[in-house]
Amino acid sequence: MRHEASTTVDRGRYEDAVTPWEEESWRTAAFGWAEDELAAGGLRVDGTWQVRVRPWSVLVRIPVAVGGPLWFKANPPASAFEGPLTAALARLVPRHVLRPLAVDAERGWSLLPDGGALFRDVLVRDEAGPGAWEDLLRQYASMQVALVPHARDLELLGVPSARTAALPALFDTLLAENTALSPEQRTRLGALRPRLVEWCEELASLGVPDTLDHADLHDGQLFHPEPGRFTFFDWGDAAVSHPFCSLLVPAQWAAERHGAAVVPRLRDAYLEPWTGHGRTAAELRSAVRPAWRLGALGRARAWGRLFPTATDTAAVAGHAAESLLQLFAEPPL
Missing domain, CATH: 3.90.1200.10 (Aminoglycoside phosphotransferase (APH), C-terminal lobe)
Incomplete structure (x- = not known):
């Protein structure tokens, strides 16, 4: 995988949680999708991918060469609606939400901009x-x-x-x-x-x-x-x-x-x-x-x-x- 060697993984209190992140084929597909979407927007990865694995999501901070970091998120099937919902909210109430750069509704994947300070x-x-x-x-x-x-x-x-x-x-x-x-x-x-x-x-x-x-x-x-x-x-x-x-x-x-x-x-x-x-x-x-x-x-x-x-x-x-x-x-x- 293109960035297998340049990732850090945070599992928090959930060391034993088994998520799709454990599957090499899933990681390859997810990283590939994110990189392809970044390239389509004229963006290039620059730095270490920081991964946070939880029982309810896989979240990846992706540093890019220009601008702030971007975020890849994978939802489980029961919340796969989050990507399409976020895209819909960006159309309906744009002042209040993030506008995703890309959404794969079938796989429950989203690519999101950084929102600033929590x-x-x-x-x-x-x-x-x-x-x-x-x-x-x-x-x-x-x-x-x-x-x-x-x-x-x-x-x-x-x-x-x-x-x-x-x-x-x-x-x-x-x-x-x-x-x-x-x-x-x-x-x-x-x-x-x-x-x-x-x-x-x-x-x-x-x-x-x-x-x-x-x-x-x-x-x-x-x-x-x-x-x-x-x-x-x-x-x-x-x-x-x-x-x-x-x-x-x-x-x-x-x-x-x-x-x-x-x-x-x-x-x-x-x-x-x-x-x-x-x-x-x-x-x-x-x-x-x-x-x-x-x-x-x-x-x-x-x-x-x-x-x-x-x-x-x-x-x-x-x-x-x-x-x-x-x-x-x-x-x-």
Whole structure:
């Protein structure tokens, strides 16, 4: 392989994960595809390929002779929609996302530009505070609003559907398929189902339409290259669902860094683009509580989007069980 000798591989905590990266033929094809796409754009590799292998993706940093690095990403079959979704978002909401240089939808491969500084790194340098979280949530919600008319088109690209009315059925499937729950936990979750149905009905009655839910919007999933500017990426856990379910993850991460007192501020900033249309601020705030709980379903479902041979089923089921049990957590609002 052309760059076999000039790669570094980071496996993190997943030394035993078996992914397509282990197959020489796959590596040859992936590197060849990336180099061909670079050449088509007049770009040339210049330096060491840095590979990050995880059970849910293979990510390669590719240094090029001119400009910043580029990124090759390989998704497992269950999230192969990410490349086509990213390309669609670049057409529909270009200010908010990366524009891929190339996408191979059949193989789940994407070639992406660098987005600048990660929001996480900006936070570590103490160059952003709670106000930055408010700004990013306003921008993210504005993007969700813009995507409402395109929700069905996104589903046709393969983005999983988890619409508000279908969340009880998703809950049933996740509960039935999970092998890590204890009998007591399974009984408790089963008894929660009527409440879950009520939460869905409460959300539906407000009339906020389903749209794209990132489902894992933490500080490592967006770029913050300059004040006031955010770029959202890493859509492998996404679904078409109730938009307010998105608030769970960023609010939890922000609260961990800045304290629980920031959560109401983040909620109100997120809700600003959803105001109007006959809905009061009080009604919108009330809807966040059930959506916060239901966001746990998206996290539980996402644990099924790994390479089929990447990890043992017990570990996957355990992580999904932890997410399901978050349905019992009282929202801090």
